[in-house]
């Protein structure tokens with residue numbers, strides 16, 4: 001793999017799509033795929049695929065295409081998916097439960113190792129064999145279970161204090177679903193999701209259409 005190259009965020013954002021598509025292809029039994037077909041499946045041009053992948057090294061064979069299994073392994077390694085990350089979910093409500101029950105994370109190499117909540121009724125329960133601990137045990141459990149990534153699914157007003165606890169306990173990444181801007185030290189990789197952005201965007205385009213039809 002080439003070292004010290006700055007990869008654009010757009011390329012990095014496309015890699016999970018490549019990985020998912022290659023995995024589907026592998027499950028379908030495909031051994032080789034042309035960049036045209038791969039591009040059609042992902043929804044990008046073959047030139048874009050060649051450009052994206054060329055940032056990381058030489059993949060594929062001219063006139064033949066890409067070897068599915070090999071490319072999937074390479075893209076997986078670029079994404080760090082071969083490392084098996086341990087994750088913890090904080091807040092076992094509607095969203096936290098949905099994420100805790102979502103099995104696809106495991107197949108990507110993300111292992112949910114602990115769940116935390118403040119609700120006494122939930123503490124001690126198991127979700128798919130993963131124990132729910134009291135939030136008061138977070139500082140002890142995160143290092144003990146070698147947890148790298150914390151997922152925040154608590155109400156917005158508690159999200160910053162949960163983030164601070166996760167950082168102090170030693171996580172290196174935070175996946176935040178609470179609708180609030182979190183402050184974390186620079187060495188922490190923070191990704192915040194907002195599902196309402198997608199819906200609001202649809203609303204915007206639908207309203208435009210309705211205005212045009214009026």
Ligand SMILES: NC(=O)c1ccc[n+]([C@@H]2O[C@H](COP(=O)([O-])OP(=O)(O)OC[C@H]3O[C@@H](n4cnc5c(N)ncnc54)[C@H](O)[C@@H]3O)[C@@H](O)[C@H]2O)c1
Nearest residue numbers: 091092093094095117118119153154155156158178194195
């Ligand atoms: N990003 C999105 O698109 C999206 C979508 C849905 C919900 N959300 C957000 O996710 C969060 C959870 O939503 P929900 O619908 O699952 O809420 P919920 O009320 O169903 O669940 C919240 C859970 O957090 C627990 N909790 C409260 N304070 C806590 C703390 N300090 N530490 C640990 N656990 C604590 C509660 O006991 C409860 O189990 C909210 O911030 C919500 O706005 C985001």
